[in-house]
Amino acid sequence: EAQVTQNPRYLITVTGKKLTVTCSQNMNHEYMSWYRQDPGLGLRQIYYSMNVEVTDKGDVPEGYKVSRKEKRNFPLILESPSPNQTSLYFCATQSNYGYTFGSGTRLTVV
Amino acid sequence: GENVEQHPSTLSVQEGDSAVIKCTYSDSASNYFPWYKQELGKRPQLIIDIRSNVGEKKDQRIAVTLNKTAKHFSLHITETQPEDSAVYFCAASSYQGAQKLVFGQGTRLTINP
Numbered sequence: 001e002a003q004v005t006q007n008p009r010y011l012i013t014v015t016g017k018k019l020t021v022t023c024s025q026n027m028n029h030e031y032m033s034w035y036r037q038d039p040g041l042g043l044r045q046i047y048y049s050m051n052v053e054v055t056d057k058g059d060v061p062e063g064y065k066v067s068r069k070e071k072r073n074f075p076l077i078l079e080s081p082s083p084n085q086t087s088l089y090f091c092a093t094q095s096n097y098g099y100t101f102g103s104g105t106r107l108t109v110v
Numbered sequence: 111g112e113n114v115e116q117h118p119s120t121l122s123v124q125e126g127d128s129a130v131i132k133c134t135y136s137d138s139a140s141n142y143f144p145w146y147k148q149e150l151g152k153r154p155q156l157i158i159d160i161r162s163n164v165g166e167k168k169d170q171r172i173a174v175t176l177n178k179t180a181k182h183f184s185l186h187i188t189e190t191q192p193e194d195s196a197v198y199f200c201a202a203s204s205y206q207g208a209q210k211l212v213f214g215q216g217t218r219l220t221i222n223p
Contacts, residue, residue: 033210040119042199043154043213058210059111090153098144099211101153 002027006091006102013081013109021076021105023091031094032074033058034066036087037104043090049074081109112137114202116214124222129190131217133200134182140202143176143183144211148197158185187219195221 004025013019025032033048035058045058049068063085065077078085086109091102113136123129135143144159160167160174160183167174171190176183183202187194197218201211 035213040215042114042116042215043201043211045210045212048210059212098156098159099146099154101155103153 002100004091004093004100004102006089006105009103009105011105011107013107015082015109016080019078019081019107021078021089021091021107023074023076023102024072025074025091025093025100026072027093027095027100028071029093029095029100030071032068033092033094034064034074034076035090035092036060037090038087046076046089081107083109085109112140112202112204112212114200114212114214116200116217118217119215120218120220122220122222123190125190125192127190129187129194129219129221131185131198131200131219132182133184133202133214134180135202135212136181137202137204138178138181139204142203143174144201145174145185146199146201146213148199148216150196154199190221192221192223195219 007022030051034046035043037043044060046064047066049055055066089105092099116133141162146154147157148154158172160176171188173186197216199216200214203211
């Protein structure tokens with residue numbers, strides 16, 4: 001079954017404590033991206049990757065890092081989380097049939 | 111860059127009536143316009159899309175129209191049912207090696223029985 005798997009689903013952390021949200025896909029898609037969803041703002045792209053070792057900033061990259069060492073994995077890294085990064089995060093892959101989103105990670109930074 | 115505006119932010123209709131959600135985009139190079147449905151607590155899922163060489167596309171009770179000159183596109187849901195209640199997002203992109211989607215702000219649709 002084609003899947004985009006994100007972990008964890010829920011995370012509560014404290015300001016400044018580094019964290020990583022993992023994303024893995026089994027569809028061999030080249031294009032992967034991270035979005036955050038906030039009420040009234042829709043989905044905004046954080047970072048994207050067009051292939052292994054090729055990443056670039058989206059519209060709201062500040063405070064985030066990514067890496068793409070393998071085609072299937074695209075982790076999102078928050079080196080020093082702050083409360084304004086409290087949000088719902090989605091990883092997505094893209095094919096000719098559009099985007100496939102992961103199940104989401106609800107992050108709370110206190 | 112591309113900017114997508116979506117209206118209304120909330121919409122409440124009686125079961126069986128029609129619902130229309132409208133979006134405008136700014137980049138005339140955009141050529142792909144998908145719509146996503148997000149049920150409560152779940153991921154967005156593609157429900158219909160349209161490309162710029164087509165003015166209208168229909169899939170059962172759902173249709174999308176595109177006006178390239180005015181740079182706006184709309185989602186039409188007919189004979190609404192309670193399971194249509196969800197948040198709907200429009201998006202736009204122009205092919206640049208990969209399709210970066212820029213999303214609208216979302217519309218929360220509520221179907222009243």
